[in-house]
Amino acid sequence: MHLAIFDLDNTLIEGDSDHAWGQYLAEIGAVDRTEHAQLNQIFYEEYQRGTLDMQAFLKFSLAPLARYPLEQLFAWRAQFVADIIAPMIRAPALKLVEHHRQKGDELMIITATNAFITEPIAALFNIEHLLATQPAVVGGRYTGEYVGIPTFQKGKQIALDQWLTSRQLKPSTTWFYSDSCNDIPLLATVDRPVAVDPDTVLRNHAEAKGWPIISLRS
DSSP: OEEEEEOTBTTTBSSOHHHHHHHHHHHHTSSOHHHHHHHHHHHHHHHHHTOOOHHHHHHHHHGGGGGSOHHHHHHHHHHHIIIIIGGGBOHHHHHHHHHHHHTTOEEEEEESSOHHHHHHHHHHTTOOEEEEOEEEEETTEEEEEEESOOOSTHHHHHHHHHHHHHTTOOOSEEEEEEOOGGGHHHHTTSSEEEEESOOHHHHHHHHHHTOOEEOOOO
């Protein structure tokens, strides 16, 4: 069994779905336009620097899910994916995914962005296996909390190990494609780490380690 793992934001898509969702909610008036947009940007910049407080960010980003019924959230999400996310998908990313599919590799997305946002995006790539931060649901509504381990930094490696153990799988080869310095812990553990349009920290690290550096931009 060969496993090809992909980060999502700024790797398979040309943009950040978590940040874009926050912008979208502000634009449609589902959250306070000014305050939410400002905090959303601050958290995004912290993520880019590798200094994000994930607990604080999840409290912020999951709170809007608790304010609205699922039917409304799903309607907004469908529009968001169609209008905002679909244009972020580039042909080279689709080609890379298809390359691994044609080889018979198992395909997986591991992303820190929560599963509410990322499940339909994984479906656009026809990737069945998704490891993402899981928002908690009680009584048919999101609670604003999460369950399990946030799939962020070392949490990605932990989640992957748990997934493999639960299925009694041991891949003979693992690839991981990512753009972010936050993913260095998982990149360092796979057989074939690949930096994709990397940030400065990851680019320097990849060059020092001799990891391949590729672009998935058109």
